[in-house]
Amino acid sequence: MGVARRTGGTFTARVHAACARIPRGKVATYRELARAIGAPRAARAVGNALNRNEDMAHVPCHRVVLGDGRIGGYALGSAKKAARLKKEGVLIKNGRVDLGRFGYRLK
DNA sequence: TAGATGACCGCCT
DNA sequence: TAGGCGGCCATCT
Numbered sequence: 001m002g003v004a005r006r007t008g009g010t011f012t013a014r015v016h017a018a019c020a021r022i023p024r025g026k027v028a029t030y031r032e033l034a035r036a037i038g039a040p041r042a043a044r045a046v047g048n049a050l051n052r053n054e055d056m057a058h059v060p061c062h063r064v065v066l067g068d069g070r071i072g073g074y075a076l077g078s079a080k081k082a083a084r085l086k087k088e089g090v091l092i093k094n095g096r097v098d099l100g101r102f103g104y105r106l107k
Numbered sequence: 108t109a110g111a112t113g114a115c116c117g118c119c120t
Numbered sequence: 121t122a123g124g125c126g127g128c129c130a131t132c133t
Contacts, residue, residue, distance in 0.1 A: 010130095011131085012130080029115095030114075030115055031115075031116070034115090034129090039129075041116085042128070042129045043115045043116055043128085044113065044116075044127090044128065044129060044130085045113090045128080045129040045131080046115080046130090047114040048112085048113055048114075048129080048130060048131060049130070049131080050114060051113070051114050052131075052132095061114080065114095066114090066116085067117090068116095072114055073113085073115095074114060081114090
């Protein structure tokens with residue numbers, strides 16, 4: 001352990017904090033998240049940080065999708081991710097989310 | 108300390 | 121328009 005212990009001002013902590021700001025029924029892209037924490041090019045690192053998310057109850061990482069609206073990955077499987085989004089009212093068509101409708105812009 | 112990995116993104120063919 | 125390849129960045133071993 002000690003692994004996820006790096007939280008607290010770290011990149012990972014920032015990612016988790018930004019992710020927690022996404023309201024229910026909305027989604028944000030990895031790129032948007034990266035941008036929100038001041039690292040617009042670190043989209044991949046954001047995914048990495050979310051993959052290490054240990055507190056899914058407070059960090060809704062399932063609300064983060066790819067830049068083109070595709071579901072992307074998820075620690076519990078993309079199917080679970082899609083199911084959770086559906087439950088929150090997010091419409092998924094052909095495995096994609098309508099970002100124009102459900103996309104949330106962090107600031 | 109260095110190399111490898113990964114829930115991504117953008118450009119080129 | 122669609123698919124493939126390389127690049128970027130933080131974390132892990």
